[in-house]
Amino acid sequence: MADLRARAWDTALVRSAAIIDLGSNTARLVVLLYQPGYRYQRLDELREVVRLSEGMGTSGILRAEPFERGIRALRTFRSFCDAVGVDDVRATATSAVRAARNGAAFVAAARDTAGVELEVLSGEQEARFGALAVANSLDVDDAVVFDLGGGSLQLSSLVERRFAGGGALPLGAVRMTEAFLDGDPPRGKALKALRRHVREALEPRLTDLPAGAPVVGMGGTLRNLASVAQTRSGYRPELLHGYRLERAVLEDLVDELAGMSVAQRRDVKGLNGDRADIIVAGGTVIAETLSALATKAVRISGQGLREGLFYPYLFPDGDHLAPDLREFSALNLMREYYDYPAHNLHVRLLALQLFDQLRPLHGLGDPERELLGSAALVHDIGMAVDYYAHHKHGMYLVMGRALPGYSHREQVMVALMVRYHRRGSPADLGLGGVLEAGDMERLAVLAGLLRLAEYLERSKAQRVREVRCHVGDGVVQIEALSKGDAEIEVRQAGLRSGLLASALAATVEVVAGHVPA
């Protein structure tokens, strides 16, 4: 009777990794569980604002107080890792430690007094891991990727999902704040000088970037600005990863914040208080970067260096790339909440058979077919919450965080298929802003097909092996082919065929048939 339950992790195969990312502004520990090539899940996270590069600009030295804050954060992280017992720890330091004259002393102190082996990443390595995070979380082949941290700005090229060059520039938000913006609010002249400085620093790095490719940005400053803009515009779904932020909107927001004191900024809804002092310099660097790249908008990546450092654990082979990102992403979601592949894969099989055989009627193409397949994999994940209303819970889970590799529109389409896989007529539930013309009609067909497939697999025992569709004038007859009894499937699928019937403007019947010997 274990058959009915979702499968848990295979304890023998599951491992844990801790990623420590000691940035120039923020130190973070992320603990993830994973099974290589198969599944992963974020388990816990600690964050400390260490401002490691504070006061370093003029001296080139990690100063005593930030030095001690950094070591204390690492000790805390080590202590957490020891307490929970993780398998692997990968700890990296970036701009501040890389640039500091006493960086080696800090690395030694981290090892000796905090028990953390810090790896100091070069600018190119840092850019490379950021690019890897993009390749494994956004549906882009070529892109210009930038990552603005506290100490530096990484700028790199992604070509066919591979890192194709890049490095770091000393233009980080903390560093630029200290170097240029000492007034509160900052003076116009200082802002102008900062802008000029950024332009001049970027200038020589603008060659060799993939022409016309989308621009993807990451880092806490950008995420926070995008989050404020998203909230103000009432954008839904509330997902940051994959969000398209217009350059003009960003520029207006930065201007607005530049006119405020730090104290006033802390009252701005959605703005992270920790960043109130550095957000103007950071925002200015980003705005100038977008201007230099001559792009009208930036796509936000919620993933960054930390995830880039994790992917080699998850995908140990090749270039640490998910072979098929969207497929992996849907499978990972399914495995996290309802790892019952016999049923889920069979519903997908039946749904795609129906889709293919009814193509002349619905006229949908390969992109819709793929979305139907993804929705079929995850249609039951709401069972992780409760049997009752599991279609609603499933939508909650699908929309709970960005689905790597899917646009917001695609994710909403998948979520709405899950939502309507049992009953009801599809509505957009307030998420229609990201849909395209005709999507609601597509959704009616797709949810209708998924619903039929689900009820053809009602007893979750793969009794209906395949379907054969007979298309007549105004009538679609679906033969459910089984070896033995499939009464419940034939009956329930017949009862649930209304949505498909109305979407196809045809009568839909389900009849029993036998698998050919």
Added chain:
Amino acid sequence: MADLRARAWDTALVRSAAIIDLGSNTARLVVLLYQPGYRYQRLDELREVVRLSEGMGTSGILRAEPFERGIRALRTFRSFCDAVGVDDVRATATSAVRAARNGAAFVAAARDTAGVELEVLSGEQEARFGALAVANSLDVDDAVVFDLGGGSLQLSSLVERRFAGGGALPLGAVRMTEAFLDGDPPRGKALKALRRHVREALEPRLTDLPAGAPVVGMGGTLRNLASVAQTRSGYRPELLHGYRLERAVLEDLVDELAGMSVAQRRDVKGLNGDRADIIVAGGTVIAETLSALATKAVRISGQGLREGLFYPYLFPDGDHLAPDLREFSALNLMREYYDYPAHNLHVRLLALQLFDQLRPLHGLGDPERELLGSAALVHDIGMAVDYYAHHKHGMYLVMGRALPGYSHREQVMVALMVRYHRRGSPADLGLGGVLEAGDMERLAVLAGLLRLAEYLERSKAQRVREVRCHVGDGVVQIEALSKGDAEIEVRQAGLRSGLLASALAATVEVVAGHVPA
């Protein structure tokens, strides 16, 4: 590294049970997973409207068509049980089969052609199982319990959570519709006759009921009426189990529906189309029952016969009662979503130590202490959804369905403690309608204590063994006693003490201390 993960079911101990409830209106199959005395979870459900008693009133015979519909539903259920492979099946029939002259023939047909061993419950048995469901799902000791089905009305007494007598009356919704209400809409005279009939039938059964005890009602008709009334009143939380429906509201609703045709009723928002024809007779029986019991309101039980039939599997000993319903309920919720007892129980321990030692400051009593303990058990269940925002997911899970044994107010208090166990100042999030005066202040204290306990157990490794609170003038110093390193706990708890400090109007400090040898 299995330590960080929630524990799954112990596969060796988990069992499944299928409950088949063949009623006079509806046939249902419920499949549950359980581990006796420890945990249970609903897995799947099938429902068929069979109208078994249709046409039986005048003849006393299960007529050919409903007979066949009943057998077909049972065959479907059997087929489902076979496909998924359940351990135990308990199938019962009630009023229609019990009263029919050809009931034995039906039972034989069920066995021979559907493979289902039907147990025909006596009126007393049926009442008894309904009462058991109430005893294991509502926080009442004594109650009058009624259950209106398609064929009969069960009325029973619950005294100290035990069934203390009761039985069935032939007043079911399908039966009364056929016997009295043939007009559409029904004529006033017919309704009057029905009311008189119900009063006369109830009259001799009104003795021996526990005087002054709350009235609890169950059955699909009542649930549906309550759901319509709840939606109209904008009541939140949207939980039916435990909802208090005023008799006057019910009477108005029944009057309104009685003035409509069946077709008009189908358009009433929230009314189940399957019941549109029998809801007036059913509602009239309920209204007369409440009137005869001289009660102003009825508490809805979302559980009924099916759950009553299941409890002997879950609680095989004694009287099949949960020894401590509220404790079991919180533990069951914890086990379903985040079965990590080492951490959860330790957070409870620390939270209750803080509560007890700070009693002179907060002045709260045992009821609040118990709610704090429950919230501590389930504070992390949102981790089943995602690490990020797990406090929000946790609230979603706590409020997803009624928490057996808790009033709506209590459940909301627990949910809000979970919601605010990490950060933020407690708000009622639209659920304030069920709270009492002073609850938001209580919540600030309770969430403040829970938050402190959670961060004192930040590494989930029980490093802070206990706390010792020193209360000075305007200052509370909390000594976190550990055997070794607990730096992260002391530091993080200190950072998260703000809510408690403002709730107690005192400075709160956290310092490290050592467990006495």
